Amino acid sequence: MTQKNTAEQTVKFYQTGTFTVGNRLLDEEFRTVQATEERSNSIDSGHRACQGCGQALGARYALDTAMRVTNNKIIAANATGCLEVFTTPYPETAWSIPWVHSLFGNVASVASGIAATLKAKGDSETRVIAQGGDGGTTDIGFACLSGLFDRNDDVLYICYDNGGYMNTGVQRSSATPGGARTATTMPVGEHPGSSFNTGKFLPAIAMAHEIPYVATASVHDLHDLERKVEKAMSFRGARYIQINVPCPLGWGSLPAHTIKLARMGVESGLVPLFEAEYGELTQSTKIRYQIPVEDYLKAQRRFAHVLKPANVAQLETIRALAEKNIKRYALL
Amino acid sequence: MLQQISGSIAVANAVALCRPEVIPCYPITPQTHIVEHLSSLVKSGQLQDCTYENVESEFASMSFCIGASAAGARTYTATASQGLLYMMEAVYNASGLGLPIVMTLGNRAIGAPINIWNDHSDAMSVRDAGWIQLFVESNQQALDVHIQAFKLAEALSLPVMVNMDGFILTHAITRVDMPDQEQVDRFLPPFIPRQKLDTESPLSIGAMVGPDAFTEVRYLAHHKQKEALTIIEQQAEEFANIFGRDSGGLVKSYFAQESDIVFVAMGSVVGTMQDLINDLRSEGYSVGILSLRSFRPFPANAICNALKNAQQVIVFEKSFAVGMGGILASEIHMATQRYADIQGVQISSVIGGLGGRTITKQSLRKLVDKAKQGDLDAEVFMDLEANTVVRELKRQQDEQSSGPVAENILRDMGVVSASKTH
Numbered sequence: 001m002t003q004k005n006t007a008e009q010t011v012k013f014y015q016t017g018t019f020t021v022g023n024r025l026l027d028e029e030f031r032t033v034q035a036t037e038e039r040s041n042s043i044d045s046g047h048r049a050c051q052g053c054g055q056a057l058g059a060r061y062a063l064d065t066a067m068r069v070t071n072n073k074i075i076a077a078n079a080t081g082c083l084e085v086f087t088t089p090y091p092e093t094a095w096s097i098p099w100v101h102s103l104f105g106n107v108a109s110v111a112s113g114i115a116a117t118l119k120a121k122g123d124s125e126t127r128v129i130a131q132g133g134d135g136g137t138t139d140i141g142f143a144c145l146s147g148l149f150d151r152n153d154d155v156l157y158i159c160y161d162n163g164g165y166m167n168t169g170v171q172r173s174s175a176t177p178g179g180a181r182t183a184t185t186m187p188v189g190e191h192p193g194s195s196f197n198t199g200k201f202l203p204a205i206a207m208a209h210e211i212p213y214v215a216t217a218s219v220h221d222l223h224d225l226e227r228k229v230e231k232a233m234s235f236r237g238a239r240y241i242q243i244n245v246p247c248p249l250g251w252g253s254l255p256a257h258t259i260k261l262a263r264m265g266v267e268s269g270l271v272p273l274f275e276a277e278y279g280e281l282t283q284s285t286k287i288r289y290q291i292p293v294e295d296y297l298k299a300q301r302r303f304a305h306v307l308k309p310a311n312v313a314q315l316e317t318i319r320a321l322a323e324k325n326i327k328r329y330a331l332l
Numbered sequence: 333m334l335q336q337i338s339g340s341i342a343v344a345n346a347v348a349l350c351r352p353e354v355i356p357c358y359p360i361t362p363q364t365h366i367v368e369h370l371s372s373l374v375k376s377g378q379l380q381d382c383t384y385e386n387v388e389s390e391f392a393s394m395s396f397c398i399g400a401s402a403a404g405a406r407t408y409t410a411t412a413s414q415g416l417l418y419m420m421e422a423v424y425n426a427s428g429l430g431l432p433i434v435m436t437l438g439n440r441a442i443g444a445p446i447n448i449w450n451d452h453s454d455a456m457s458v459r460d461a462g463w464i465q466l467f468v469e470s471n472q473q474a475l476d477v478h479i480q481a482f483k484l485a486e487a488l489s490l491p492v493m494v495n496m497d498g499f500i501l502t503h504a505i506t507r508v509d510m511p512d513q514e515q516v517d518r519f520l521p522p523f524i525p526r527q528k529l530d531t532e533s534p535l536s537i538g539a540m541v542g543p544d545a546f547t548e549v550r551y552l553a554h555h556k557q558k559e560a561l562t563i564i565e566q567q568a569e570e571f572a573n574i575f576g577r578d579s580g581g582l583v584k585s586y587f588a589q590e591s592d593i594v595f596v597a598m599g600s601v602v603g604t605m606q607d608l609i610n611d612l613r614s615e616g617y618s619v620g621i622l623s624l625r626s627f628r629p630f631p632a633n634a635i636c637n638a639l640k641n642a643q644q645v646i647v648f649e650k651s652f653a654v655g656m657g658g659i660l661a662s663e664i665h666m667a668t669q670r671y672a673d674i675q676g677v678q679i680s681s682v683i684g685g686l687g688g689r690t691i692t693k694q695s696l697r698k699l700v701d702k703a704k705q706g707d708l709d710a711e712v713f714m715d716l717e718a719n720t721v722v723r724e725l726k727r728q729q730d731e732q733s734s735g736p737v738a739e740n741i742l743r744d745m746g747v748v749s750a751s752k753t754h
Contacts, residue, residue: 075529077399078538085540093536098529100402101538102425106395109387113354113399113407114529116383120353120405126531144395147388 032061032222040067040096042076047094048086052255054245054262055083055160058219059131062158062243065229066129067097073125075099075114079107079132079141082167083160105140107132108148111155119154127233128154134161134175137242138202145202149209152237156229159202159240162247170250174199177270178321179314180302182250187305196317203276206240210279213239218271219246220263224285228275244271252301264296269322272329284329293322333510339471339501340365342508343436343494346475348379349516350482352408352434353523354400356385356393360415361448362498363438367410390415394422394433401431402537404528406482409433412498413440413454420458427462427553429538430526432485432492434478435463439599439650440498441687445738449688450498451650452599455627456659462553464492464560465628466580467598471496471506476579477625479511480567482520487563488556489526495627497600499688511575519574557629564626582631585638587613587620593703594642595621596635596664601648601691608693612700619700624660632667636674639664644678644703648696648714650685657681657711678703684714720744 023031042063049056066074078084078101087094088101102110111130118126130148132141137159148155164182165171172182178196181187185194206214212235217225225243232239246253246261253261265271268291274284294315297303306314326332335342344366355374357367371386373379383400387393393409401407411419416437426433439455441447455465464484468474474496481492496502527537541549561582568581578584586606588594595605602623612619622638624631639645645668647661656662661681668674682699685691695715702708720741727734734740 073531075403075531084538088536088539090539090541090545093539095536096534098531098534099536100399100529101536102395102398102429103421106391106398106422109392109395110399110402112385112387112392113356113396113401114403115399116354116356116385116396117400117403117405120381120383122381143388144392147392150388151385 032226040064040072042067042095042097043087044094044096046092048089049082050249050255052246052248052258053082053086054219054247054258055133055162056086057222057258058160058217058225058243058245059083059158061219061222061225062229062241063097063129065226066127066156066233069230069233070125070127072097074127074129076129076131077102077107077111077114079130079136080104081133081136083131083133085167104136106144107136107141108144108155108157111157112148112151112153115154127156130155130157132157132159133165133167134159134163135165135173138174138200146205146209149206149211149238149240152211154236154238156232156239156241159242160245161242162245162250164247164250166247166250175202177318179306179318181252181305182302192305192311193302193314196314203240203242203274207276207279207281209238211238211240212236212278214276215241216244216271216273217241218244218262218266218273220259220266221273221285224273231275250302252304253299257299261296261299264291264299267291268293268296269326269331270296270318272325272331274329281329284331287326287331290332293318333512334507335510336505336507338365338503338505339474339496340438340503341369342471342475342510343478343496344369344373345510346478347408347434348373349511349513350408350479350520351406352379352382353405354383354385354397354407356387356396356400356409358387358390358393358411358415360390360412362440362450362502363410363412363436365502366436366438390419391422394419394426397433397435398422398426398429398431401426401433401525402429402527402529404523404525404530406486406523407431407433408435410436410438412438413442413448416454416458417442420461423458423463424461426491430489432482432489432523432525434481434485435491435493436478437493437495438498438502439495447687448498450500451686451688452495453651455493455495456651456653458493459628459659462490462557463628464488464490464557464626465495466492466626467495467624468501469584469600469602469623471501471504472508472577473579474501475508475510476571476575476577479516479520480571480580483567484560484563486523487567488560490556490560495599500600509577515574519571560626560629561631561633564629580625582626582634583638584623584625585620586623588622588638589620589641590618591620591641592618592643593646593700594619594639594644595646595648596624596639596660597621597648598624598627598660599650601650601685604691604693605648605696608696608700611693612697617700617704627660630663630667632670635664635667636671639668639677640671640674642674642677644680644708646680646682646699646703646708648682648684650683652683658683680708680710680712682712682714689715
């Protein structure tokens with residue numbers, strides 16, 4: 001193998017039967033940072049995340065990668081939400097990097113402020129990462145995030161998208177998929193679950209700001225996530241990565257199924273993985289083995305009603321969404 | 333150096349002398365000229381090593397300050413009125429986190445009805461937010477107090493809000509003595525943060541705190557404000573030594589201790605009152621003023637010391653708590669109750685200057701005359717057009733769908749001649 005790093009790898013090694021990209025078959029130098037004892041460990045063990053939390057996994061890989069490529073020179077700002085709560089139960093903290101939490105809706109601006117200080121002090125080495133859930137990003141933090149994109153502040157914003165306000169007890173956000181049951185979109189009445197033809201897809205909105213780099217990633221392919229974070233850190237200016245992070249509590253799924261569900265979301269076409277630079281799509285991840293959307297839906301209680309014969313129209317709508325993604329992002 | 337400039341430009345130049353490192357801004361009348369001028373100072377290179385940023389809202393502006401200050405920068409912004417309300421959540425957060433941000437509030441009324449002119453409703457809306465709140469009487473004080481504000485904020489690791497009356501001060505062109513850089517540097521040392529986001533020594537800032545420690549954290553915020561009572565006085569003295577001027581401090585007495593009737597007030601109205609007091613005293617009246625320069629911390633001891641010989645106190649304020657009355661009056665009342673020897677003092681609460689209504693010497697004189705006759709009510713809305721109020725109340729009584737109050741009153745007064753008749 002002659003490649004410099006995993007980012008340039010063209011051959012992928014999948015673990016038998018799981019489609020998970022494996023470490024063990026790779027040369028040591030190409031293995032994920034998590035595979036070594038010397039890993040940077042941005043988020044320490046002992047935090048209070050639920051079993052099978054996709055966000056804890058995604059955050060650790062993303063930030064460890066950022067630490068590695070910046071030689072541990074990162075400062076993180078965090079929106080209020082699960083990640084904030086489960087990492088910092090007073091007086092403990094799981095963070096081994098400088099970390100600040102201010103409010104639910106302002107993390108993008110707090111991060112911009114940190115970047116402004118670094119600029120004023122002439123520190124171009126230290127980099128800034130903002131993190132929020134989908135509610136803190138697509139709803140309450142949207143204005144601040146758009147401002148960050150507008151000014152092209154030197155911040156990587158990572159959105160951990162689990163499709164709802166899980167920390168407050170699973171309410172609908174503008175990233176909640178159509179049809180999904182949440183505590184505020186219960187499967188009752190004529191249109192059970194979250195309404196269709198609503199919501200927003202923030203990666204596309206980020207692309208419309210023509211910022212240097214936008215990517216979507218998923219916790220089932222951590223090599224890909226690491227590669228995208230590394231790539232994001234190679235740009236200056238505003239960058240946005242949205243990571244699909246299954247939430248056993250909110251999705252009504254088994255903790256052991258987090259990776260599997262993340263993969264199924266991608267393989268069904270409902271979670272497109274792609275990259276864009278300066279507003280232009282540059283790459284999308286092909287679906288390896290396409291699966292029917294119902295296979296993905298039936299592993300989650302939040303979609304149980306969609307699979308009932310009476311709601312076949314909802315299932316058709318979700319299928320159409322997958323088809324649209326496949327076409328739009330050339331996933332096949 | 334003596335200069336003939338507006339209050340806003342004076343403040344902007346004073347802020348620049350303090351070497352701020354990060355300034356986010358969002359426009360709102362009447363503070364905008366301050367941040368406009370700072371923008372030019374940064375862009376032209378006159379203010380160096382400073383990041384100036386146009387952000388998308390006041391909420392973003394204060395949040396930007398929070399990030400910048402937590403990362404160790406001397407941080408400044410300005411706002412007013414609705415802007416302060418829009419940033420409210422971050423205003424509380426900045427003080428809760430103990431970040432020494434300095435902010436100018438160009439005091440302005442709060443809507444609805446929308447009104448761009450001066451009163452103190454905005455400042456009073458954040459009176460419990462944990463910020464140090466200072467008030468200034470003149471543009472000279474405005475620029476002097478900003479220089480002190482950075483030193484105070486950084487000594488306490490608390491945010492400081494300098495309140496200057498919108499238009500009356502911000503837009504007034506007056507003579508000011510602008511200090512030079514050497515003087516300011518001598519007074520204000522470089523910023524050493526109490527807490528800082530630093531990759532060499534990683535800290536977590538903003539952790540969740542439960543019932544086990546929340547009381548202690550909140551008590552310490554209160555304790556720090558009490559410490560400020562001493563530090564504000566010390567710094568005013570230090571300032572006077574270097575700059576040769578009396579500016580700042582907790583309170584300023586103009587014949588307060590030796591007068592029967594004493595006004596208590598904050599901000600530019602003190603200037604009008606001083607003019608009146610000079611007239612009245614030459615006519616033989618025993619009347620004085622106590623100007624509050626620090627509202628938070630509330631200098632209860634200093635106030636009581638100044639008022640201990642007063643027989644009647646007229647608390648004049650440009651805002652009120654709707655459904656309760658004068659805010660400052662209530663606090664003055666509370667403070668005097670703690671002093672047995674001044675419990676007998678008569679306290680009247682006067683609300684005036686709302687939404688920019690002119691405060692005339694004539695109207696203030698009437699208050700003094702009434703007080704002298706023992707005839708001043710406990711609560712007075714100065715220059716209130718009673719007929720207009722009665723007319724609107726009658727309209728509401730007569731008809732359920734009487735329409736919007738503000739528009740009805742404007743029509744009654746003939747201000748809006750073209751609006752549809754009712």
